[in-house]
Amino acid sequence: MWEMVSTKVIYAAIPISVVVAIGLLRKWRSRGWAKCLSTTCLRGKTFIVTGANSGIGLETAKALVRRKARVILACRNVAKGKEAIAEIRKEQPNGGELIPMQLDLASFTSIENFVSIIKAGFYKIDCLINNAGVVIPLKDDVKTQEGFEIHLGVNHLGHFYLTNLLLDLLKRGSPSRVVIVSSTLHEKGKLDFSDLNLRKEIEKAKEGKTDARHNPGYSNSKLMNVYFMKSLADKLRGTGVDVNACCPGFCYTSLFRYSIRWYHYILMAPVFLLFMRSAQQGSETVVFCATEYNIEGQTGKFYRDCAEYQSKYPFDNDEEIKLWNVSDEMVKARKPL
Template sequence: MALLVSLLVVERKVHLLVLQMGEKVEKMVSVVLYVFFPVLLTIGILRKYRARQWGQCKSISSLQGKVFLVTGANSGIGKETVRNLARRKARIIMACRDMNNAKSAIEEIRRDVASGELIPMHLDLSSLSSVRQFAEEVLKDFPQIHVLINNAGVYVPVQENRKTKDGFEIHFGVNHLSHFLLTNLLLPRLKESAPSRIVNVSSTLYQKGEIEFDNLRGEKGFPIKGRQNPGYNNSKLANVLFTKELAQRLDGTGVDVYVLCPGFAYTGLFRYTHIKWYYYILATPVLLYFMRSASQAAQTVLHCATEESLEGQSGLMYRDCSLFTSDKILDPDKAAKLWAVSEELCGLKTETLSN
């Protein structure tokens, strides 16, 4: 109803403006008013209906005394996750690459949320050495970690063939490998803090992914398939396989693992893509219908991180705050191989053997 009233007010103001303008402009404005206005109104109504299907985290209990660690916490879904956790009095480690952006995010959150403790710390997921340094500082400063939320991610056009500082294909390195290393380094503390949780943010695009073990550094490149990004899709599949294998390894430890798709959301994920201006015009009606806000996208993250009824249900995938199922068959042998390869690439296997 509020949306309808707002649109009617806009229509009235435009109509009054037209009365003050010449006849030449009147026809053009009439087209906008009587063609685009009904379209926008229809989209607005449909969006309201669709938003009800996106799910809402129902858990509202206090999180005072609980320590959460969120990667990519200064923008998009990560920032909205932090905002909601702070509202429930949690203590939150904000893992951010840009500390200036972290400061700005905290200032913004503090304008409407006074509760909770926000602790910004530097983490560059394009560097495994940065991950190690970050984990060392966290383990030194925090005797407990109750929930690790591996949220950060990148989406870079395939044509750019970008690499991490360690030479890995950017999506595999940032979206999977660094989070794999971080999780393993923090596992002892998570076990000590049980019951605890690990939440991996993936995407249903994992269904289009493949794990190419002979191309993890992107040396062979990726075939461009329309507007698909194989590198990104593959990294999202790696998130899902990692979750499945990790859940199996942590069975009986009190540490639950979940993976989720936050949905198609308006965030800074696509900041590296170069889209022509007229695509925005053509796509706006569709995007208004399908894209959710960062706050709406954060709901499934919060559901997996805080919903009490999920305790003990490890290794599952969620979307729209509900269990997500897929026809894509996940090969447990491939998940085990990905774990072994990831261990070796991170240097964890060598460390385990030497200790």
Template sequence: MVSSVVSSVVYVIFPVLLAIGLVRKYREYKWGKCKDFRSLHGKVFIVTGANSGIGKETAKGLALRQARVILACRDLVNANNVITEIRRTVSTGELIPMKLDLASLSSVHAFADDVIKDFPEIHTLINNAGVSIPLKKNKKTENGFEINFGVNHLGHFVLTNRLLPKLKESAPSRVIIVSSTLHEKGVIDFDNLYGEKGWDFKQRMNPAYANSKLANAYFGLELAKRLEGTGVDVFTVCPGFCYTKLFRHADLKWWKYVLFFPIAFFYLRSAKQGSQTILHCAVADLPGMSGRFFRDCKPYMSKHEFKPEISTKLWDVSEKLTLRV
């Protein structure tokens, strides 16, 4: 009896587990990996939200390539802790903590002022930081904007525009905007752009997050158009579905985690895996690719039908919203 049970494990369960493991490995291979390890000595990179998750791994990957990396973080204690952690395995590059709270436009302006004053050149701005906070929590930025739209889009919109003169002076340079394929589920509704008229709380996913990611994608398109011929390239990136602290505010029940586990096994990436497309767009030669959306270290064709008039209007509206605060 015992031998028959052992045989069942060996001849049935083991091959199944092996097959599942191979499928997972194949998916990891398809996600792509940044294979460009050229030296970035003397190049200055800004990574927003570098104190955890994908931002931390991006900063680590750049330091490994000998870059000067500004870790733009809301909490300097966390930023310094991350630097200590990175230094346990990476001794190259320079890691510089600086305070930036994207939920406060005054903080964004103060950060930009310090960068412009202290750094003669900025070669790449990586707009990575983001939040996904359920609408029922009714969180707003310091300036009164819905938190997802305010941080994910407006904060980075202001930061990028403040640093554009420096990026142009430092050309060839780049702006990388971290979006998500969830932008395909988003909507740009200029009559309710940041929830000023309320939301439908019955939706399963966070519509404000999806909308903010669509705003990121439109911002990337419009920015690339406006920077054509300046030597500043723009890339919009989906890092993939990653295991990070992004959805820590979701308040999921324990049984949902159990149901989600099989999906997570095949689709969930580590933060390091999620950083690969960002690093690829930050360091690889990508001639003629400015304005493109990237996923898995290669161009991605979005299912969303982008309309140029929306990207132009979103820029103008974002400018008006942020100029008056």
């Protein structure tokens, strides 16, 4: 009888031991994930966070409001933005001001309407955080309202246009900042200026001739983000507007909802548990770039884990200049090249 009881106790203890072991492994793995230690009061400062109703954007908004900032939640769906505000208020009833505003980065008209409202209501902007982004399988062939490939249109062109329209307000807020949320996946990007809309890749994807695990549209758009950061930083030197990019790391958010199925989480559970950060953990470097006093005046840099990161991508000055010029032409023409 005692042997039976002992056996049951052992069997019952095994799952608990596994859970504890996984927890310890994750804690060990996350020890290198930096935290933003800045606690500077941001009262009186205005921040715009695109895609602030969920994921990293929401956690970034929470961190800024905790520091008493005024945060404009620029969301494609205003109702979800209001829900996000209600969630934040439950946690922080005495935090900074929260303002939901509609912004669809897949529409130049929406971007223009958003900027016109901002300019009517605010004299200056202290920080613009270009966080919103999409990852959609190429085979779905999704386009923006202007007809651009969705990753090019939203992740790059949308923020390119938005930022340029807000430059006068950012200059008035000097010292101010632009933070561009990119990814180290930019190192896998490859720009073909004869086909930035990826028609060749999309056709191959439709025929099942591509690796579904790699989305060149997303990687390319993250490379464009870094090039945009570098170009804008150079153009704004001496104005008091710092421009930097960052990688939040591989995070558990809704960003990959079109690419990762439920069974992937089961098959890849050990990898996800060890390498996938929470949205809050991913937001730390974004908040660092937006608030850390010690990096004020430093511009044109890429950050990861709250520290400067040296990219492995072989950046080319001619490619950088060409991307800016082509992007400007696309915005002005309002049609894909």
